[in-house]
Amino acid sequence: MRSRDHQGTIAMKWGWVFLGVFLSLGTLSWGEKGLEIPEYDGRDRVHDLNAKNYKSVMKKYDVMVIYYHKNVDRSRSAMKQFQIEELALELAAQVLDDLDDEDIGFGLVDEKKDSAVAKKLGLDEVESIYIFADNEIIEYDGELAADTLVEFLYDVIEDPVEIIDNERELKGFHNIDEVIKLVGYFKSEKSPHYIEYDDAAEEFHPFVKFFATFDAKIAKKLKLKMNEVDFYEPFMEEPVSIPGKPYIESELVEYIEQHDRPTLRKLEPHSMYEIWEDDIDGEHIVAFAEEDDPDGFEFLEILKEVARENTDNPNLSIIWIDPDNFPLLVPYWERTFHIDLSSPQIGVVDVEDADSVWMEMDDEDDMPSADELEQWIEDVLSGKIDPDDDDDDDDDDDDDDDDDDDDDDDDDDDDDDDDDDDDDDDDDDDDDDDDDDDDDDDDDDDDDDDDDDDDDDDDDDDE
Structure with missing residues (x-):
């Protein structure tokens, strides 16, 4: 669910x-x-x-x-x-x-x-x-x-299992590479082993494709033994034989459920929500490439090569989106992820807030090599490349703003203190000036008194 x-x-x-x-x-x-x-x-x-x-x-x-x-x-x-x-x-x-x-x-x-x-x-x-x-x-x-x-x-409404009877149908089987598929070789439709296989197919129908053959020549070309079932992961050239044949329904169901997240899978309109919600630790590695475009085809082939080399890594799952299948979503994706979908792109996306980091292409005319692409993916899986880093940068910016505000407050306080000190000094100077003026006035008064006394003495002498 x-x-x-x-x-x-x-x-x-x-x-x-x-x-x-x-x-x-x-x-x-x-x-x-x-x-x-x-x-x-x-x-x-x-x-x-x-x-x-x-x-x-x-x-x-x-x-x-x-x-x-x-x-x-x-x-x-x-x-x-x-x-x-x-x-x-x-x-x-x-x-x-x-x-x-x-x-x-x-x-x-x-x-x-x-x-x-x-x-x-x-x-x-x-x-x-x-x-x-x-x-x-x-x-x-x-x-x-x-x-x-x-x-x-x-x-x-189609049958859960499609029977391969001839070479043309076998060619059609090999042309299906974008979905999980299984093929088994059984004696007949009445075989108890085929009945178990058919019951398992009903559990996954129509999301997983089940095929079977009762023809020994077809089975030989598929390299299948009697009652054996091969599991094909999307875009993988070689299948994996499910161990433990002959199987019962529950064993087949358990194996498929354990391997139902392919290394590389395509976003399809009929299953888009299921695929998008099947994230790993809240993130998706997403690749945009137009299969009918030369650059897109080249990039997709490189992507398939990397997926095949890393198919045993349970932590790697890449979603391939062909923009041609979703033309009305192209402007939304370009605006949300800040990318140009006229050329191939690969990035890691946080499914909760749509934060993303995209691989830088040095030259638009040359696609990254398989080694370069694999190294970038390894950096994503190791956490060196993380869309959440953008959130950390935003937090740092907020902290810097707070520090600037604190510095401004400190400067204002210092200015206020300096102003207060200057006012105090001015008041002290004014007081000193007033005291000096008072002293000068007192001295002048004393001198005047002395002069008056001297004049009086002189008058007495004249008499």
């Missing part, structure tokens, strides 16, 4: 971007037949499920798609968003309405009004899509867009 605590908001924003563009395409119309993009016909096909009707509604369909949504009664903006979501489901239901092989139904469960239904069906994560098929519950972890959801449902 997924958790949206720290990146769910970003994930939902991605979904709205894709959903909006696809629904807008529905308004286009062409003059000729053969390329008519579906437009919503206005017919309600999505059921509002409640305690009274959910059992009867679900019995009508081979596959039931249920959107467990939050209550939007008190929020106008949430109501508008929900209407967009519901429209995407209506369009998907319309497209699949005439499907011959399977009857696929769509329903809504309100977290507040239909909590009892959610509990009985095992719906425990709001804003998630659950698919009920063949006694299995599949949680859809992709974008809420009609085209992506329909494509995913086509995979759901």
Whole structure:
């Protein structure tokens, strides 16, 4: 199960971007037949499920798609968003309405009004899509867009195991390299070992691709022995034989669960949230490269080489994103990560706050060598390159500002003290001057008195 605590908001924003563009395409119309993009016909096909009707509604369909949504009664903006979501489901239901092989139904469960239904069906994560098929519950972890959801449902209704009968199908098997896949060699469909294999496939369907052959010539080209299963990691040239054949279902399930995080994996629209939430210690190593671009292809080949050399490192998992698959997200990524996606990029991203550090390319015309790329990745894994370092720099800047404020305060205090001392000195000088003036006046008075006495004495003598 997924958790949206720290990146769910970003994930939902991605979904709205894709959903909006696809629904807008529905308004286009062409003059000729053969390329008519579906437009919503206005017919309600999505059921509002409640305690009274959910059992009867679900019995009508081979596959039931249920959107467990939050209550939007008190929020106008949430109501508008929900209407967009519901429209995407209506369009998907319309497209699949005439499907011959399977009857696929769509329903809504309100977290507040239909909590009892959610509990009985095992719906425990709001804003998630659950698919009920063949006694299995599949949680859809992709974008809420009609085209992506329909494509995913086509995979759901396929058999969990695809049989390889001839050379062309074997070539098709080898051309699949972007997902985890397994292939086994068994005597027949009735073999108990194949039945165990098929049961294990149902546990991971449709996220992990399971193949099998009953042809000895095909098995020889795959280098498989009877009842043996090979595990292929994405973009790896050589498979790994699962030890302990013949296997029971639980052994196969356990092995796959232990190896379900590839060294290099591609971000896909139908599983983007699941991949993004499967971080290592809150971080992702992310590589942007356009496969159809010469530089992007070259960089991707170097990336695959590094992944193959380090496939045994459990701490290494690189997410490859082809910008061509997400054109509306390119401006968001460039703005958020401060990078230019017109050329290949690789960086480490903190999934909580989107802080990131990106490898510096010395020459845009020359891609880094495998050794240079591997050294950069080793620096990331060792902690020498860490997106959290930016947070430390911000803290240091704050500390510097505080120190400057303290220094300014100290300077102000010193100036005040100096002013006080100067005032005291001036007061003392004024007092001294006053005292001196008083003394001078007293001396003058004394001299005048003496002169008067002398004059009196002279007068007496004359008489």
